[in-house]
Amino acid sequence: xxxxxxxALLVTLGLVLYALxxxxxxxxxxxxxxxxxxxxxxxxxxxxxxxxxxVLVTALVRxxxxxxxxxxxxxxxxxxxxxxxxxxxxxxxxLLLWLLVLTGFGALAVRLNRRWAGDLIVWVVxxxxxxATFFAFLLVAVANPFETQPAPSDGAGLNPSLQNPYMxxxxxxxxxxxxxxxxxxxxxxxxxxxxxxxERWLIATRRWTLLAWTALGVGQLLGxxxxxxxxxxxxxxxxxxxxxxxxxxxxxxxxxxxxxxxxEKRGMLxxxxxxxxxxxxSLSLFGTFLTRSGVVNSIHSxxxxxxxxxxxxxxxxxxxxxxxxxxxxxxxLRSPTRLESPFSREAAFLYNNLLLLALCLTILWxxxxxxxxxxxxxxxxxxxxxYYDFFLRIFGLPLLLLMGMGPLVAWRRASFRxxxxxxxxxxxxxxxxxxxxxxxxxxxxxxxLVTYTFASFVGAxxxxxxxxxxxxxxxxxxxxxxxAFTSLIGRNRRRYGGYVVHAAIVLLAIGVAxxxxxxxxxxxxxxxPGQSMRVGGYTLRYRQLTQHQGANALEERAxxxxxxxxxxxxxxxxxxxxYAVEQQVSNEVGIRTDWLRLxxxxxxxxxxxxxxxxxxxxxxxxxxNLIWIAGIVFVLGSxxxxxxxxxxxxxxxxxxxxxxxxxASS
Amino acid sequence: xxxxxxVLAALLAAGCVVLVALPFLRxxxxxxxxxxELDEAExxxxxxxxxxxxxxxxxxxxxxxHRTGTVSDEDYRQLVGPLRRDAATALQALxxxxxxxxxxxxxxxxRPTRERTLSG
Numbered sequence: 001x002x003x004x005x006x007x008a009l010l011v012t013l014g015l016v017l018y019a020l021x022x023x024x025x026x027x028x029x030x031x032x033x034x035x036x037x038x039x040x041x042x043x044x045x046x047x048x049x050x051x052x053x054x055v056l057v058t059a060l061v062r063x064x065x066x067x068x069x070x071x072x073x074x075x076x077x078x079x080x081x082x083x084x085x086x087x088x089x090x091x092x093x094x095l096l097l098w099l100l101v102l103t104g105f106g107a108l109a110v111r112l113n114r115r116w117a118g119d120l121i122v123w124v125v126x127x128x129x130x131x132a133t134f135f136a137f138l139l140v141a142v143a144n145p146f147e148t149q150p151a152p153s154d155g156a157g158l159n160p161s162l163q164n165p166y167m168x169x170x171x172x173x174x175x176x177x178x179x180x181x182x183x184x185x186x187x188x189x190x191x192x193x194x195x196x197x198x199e200r201w202l203i204a205t206r207r208w209t210l211l212a213w214t215a216l217g218v219g220q221l222l223g224x225x226x227x228x229x230x231x232x233x234x235x236x237x238x239x240x241x242x243x244x245x246x247x248x249x250x251x252x253x254x255x256x257x258x259x260x261x262x263x264e265k266r267g268m269l270x271x272x273x274x275x276x277x278x279x280x281x282s283l284s285l286f287g288t289f290l291t292r293s294g295v296v297n298s299i300h301s302x303x304x305x306x307x308x309x310x311x312x313x314x315x316x317x318x319x320x321x322x323x324x325x326x327x328x329x330x331x332x333l334r335s336p337t338r339l340e341s342p343f344s345r346e347a348a349f350l351y352n353n354l355l356l357l358a359l360c361l362t363i364l365w366x367x368x369x370x371x372x373x374x375x376x377x378x379x380x381x382x383x384x385x386x387y388y389d390f391f392l393r394i395f396g397l398p399l400l401l402l403m404g405m406g407p408l409v410a411w412r413r414a415s416f417r418x419x420x421x422x423x424x425x426x427x428x429x430x431x432x433x434x435x436x437x438x439x440x441x442x443x444x445x446x447x448x449l450v451t452y453t454f455a456s457f458v459g460a461x462x463x464x465x466x467x468x469x470x471x472x473x474x475x476x477x478x479x480x481x482x483x484a485f486t487s488l489i490g491r492n493r494r495r496y497g498g499y500v501v502h503a504a505i506v507l508l509a510i511g512v513a514x515x516x517x518x519x520x521x522x523x524x525x526x527x528x529p530g531q532s533m534r535v536g537g538y539t540l541r542y543r544q545l546t547q548h549q550g551a552n553a554l555e556e557r558a559x560x561x562x563x564x565x566x567x568x569x570x571x572x573x574x575x576x577x578x579y580a581v582e583q584q585v586s587n588e589v590g591i592r593t594d595w596l597r598l599x600x601x602x603x604x605x606x607x608x609x610x611x612x613x614x615x616x617x618x619x620x621x622x623x624x625n626l627i628w629i630a631g632i633v634f635v636l637g638s639x640x641x642x643x644x645x646x647x648x649x650x651x652x653x654x655x656x657x658x659x660x661x662x663x664a665s666s
Numbered sequence: 667x668x669x670x671x672x673v674l675a676a677l678l679a680a681g682c683v684v685l686v687a688l689p690f691l692r693x694x695x696x697x698x699x700x701x702x703e704l705d706e707a708e709x710x711x712x713x714x715x716x717x718x719x720x721x722x723x724x725x726x727x728x729x730x731x732h733r734t735g736t737v738s739d740e741d742y743r744q745l746v747g748p749l750r751r752d753a754a755t756a757l758q759a760l761x762x763x764x765x766x767x768x769x770x771x772x773x774x775x776x777r778p779t780r781e782r783t784l785s786g
Contacts, residue, residue, distance in 0.1 A: 001668065001670065001671045001674070003668060003671040003672070003675070004671040004674050004675055004678075007671070007675035007678070007679075008675065008678060011675070011678055011679050011682055015682055015686070018686065026701070027701075030700055030701040030703055031699055031700075031701065032689075032696075032698075032699050032700060032701050032702070033689040033690055033693060033696065033699055034689075035701060036688075036689035037686050037687065037688070037689045037690065040685045040686050040688055040689065041682075041685075041686045043685065044681075044682040044685045044686060047681075047682070048678055048682060051678055119701065119702075119703065119704060122701060196704075196709075198709075198712055198713060198716055199716055264720070265720065265723070265724060265727075266720075267717075267720065408736055410728075410731065410736070410737045410741050410745060411724065411727070411728070411745075412745055412748075413741075413744075413745075414737075414741055415738065415740055415741055415744075417738070417740065418737070418738040418740060418741045421738060422736065422738075465734075465736070468734035468735050468736065469730075469734050471734070472730065472733045472734045475733070476733075651719065655712070655715050655716075655719070658711070658715060659704065659708050659711050659712045659715065
């Protein structure tokens, strides 16, 4: 029923247009019923978009090739899960997912905050509706997922790179992140438009920002793992423009999550926080534009399309209007307090913000430079890996160090003597770690050695903070050490959840440094069955080549026996999949993980000759698995931080009652 | 458009229209249709409440950081005074503002204010 899907999208467009117009009028004129009506329109828009999404999923599952979208992105042989994932595998479907999540988040954010920020919600609705109007318009007029055709007998299939379990979660998580950043943007703009620039908009959006940030972070890690196991080039992050597109809003949101604490604790950086929220949202739009417009050459840009100019126009309008409103409200955002000392926690957070922003802008420049050079000189000049790696070291290493220093410095100011006392143990741990690493031979890479040393410093500060906090809780009357530890986290989830996230970043930094600075790479080696090669202490013996017809691809694998010191460790297989319908071939790498050494033996069958000869590329990647473990720790820290705080909710509701803020009726 | 799709689309549109019109259907003739905006005094009270909570939270955090040893005795002595003053200032301003609001309410309702009651 493609007609129902299209009709549902038309209904959505009508609803969000109404929510925009009626919501803006209600907020401006102070009309209660009209404001509620606009809010209901936003909720209704979610349900009508849900109907459109259900129609598309049904068409995908039923192989209804009369829909152009279904025919272009699936085939009868495609396994069911990948058939469903084609929902976000193409441009029209992913835009529909954007709209679905956007209207869902909008309806939920409005509902959850109505009790203590009802007067702000009135302005949030039209901002949400404005963003939703753009996406609904695109889906109705420019990129219709329900376009029909005479049904062919089979579809073109899904890009083989997307036929991977990680692709079931990676794109939706990135979309949750991109769309989630609309919530802080809508509340920030609502605060500016209404003139209610008190801290409620920050509190209302803090968890949403964290949720979006977590989704973006996990989505990127899943994408990195997908690149590692599926793309088959021997790495996990290539500074690809579309990878960078997700990293930039994540960096801006990271800066916001830190600077928001300065506003909450000290009432400072009000303008800066607005700029960061506007920047993060604009970068999320830019990320969607890069992924979906086909303007950049990337393994992720699966489409060449006509939506590019629309997106650029919308980004321009978003940035222009937001900055104009911000400029208009500057007098309301003047800070009542000033930075008292360059040696204070707020100063450390400020340095962290500047470094994050510098890294973000550097990456942005790297992404847009090829586009600008092509527009100006007619020749696309791509800034390579060395550009990004250089700036990652310049800004990333001080950031890593600051991550350990910031939490140990007092708010307002810290004396020199206090700083010396506070940092003596972490510094000693870092120095000992550095010396031991040099003795173990890690001096071959200075950036790697510095990363390990700084990571040791940060790790020590985190351990010390947890140990001191637990001891203090025990002294305050906790019955057991475990009780003291859990009460420490429970009473300040944000702070100690943040430390867990910092621990994840430490693991990530060690994993990245280990697997890039200290990896062993064997040159391309040609082997015939029965021959062997040695790399990084391993011996690989090529046994045989096999072929197997899978569900939708011919799977060719070279099987290798793995030995270390003459002792057999097992076997692994590397090869290629040939997809008949899609007429594409993908690399299928072989990976053997040694959990004791935390390293991977990574084998690529680069070329397979008909006579069974294979050209192998082999890497030994130390500590690479810390990157994936970091992902689990990152989620744990985020969940601790995101967990609802009943005391805070009670305080906010009682504060709104004390003032007499009208709650928006349900 | 097939008949079934047409019916479902019409039902969807009708349901959405009802949801959107619900506030007007529930209250066709309300006593007041105002949003209930915050006045200047209420905004000021909100700012004072935020300042109070900020100061009290900062004090609590400083106490804990001092107890854990993250903040030294010397730094604690320097920092605790201004924070206590901030908290006291916010609490006093709130009390004053509440008193003024109560007096205004008394005047509005035509009741004798506390001062008049005491003097009279």
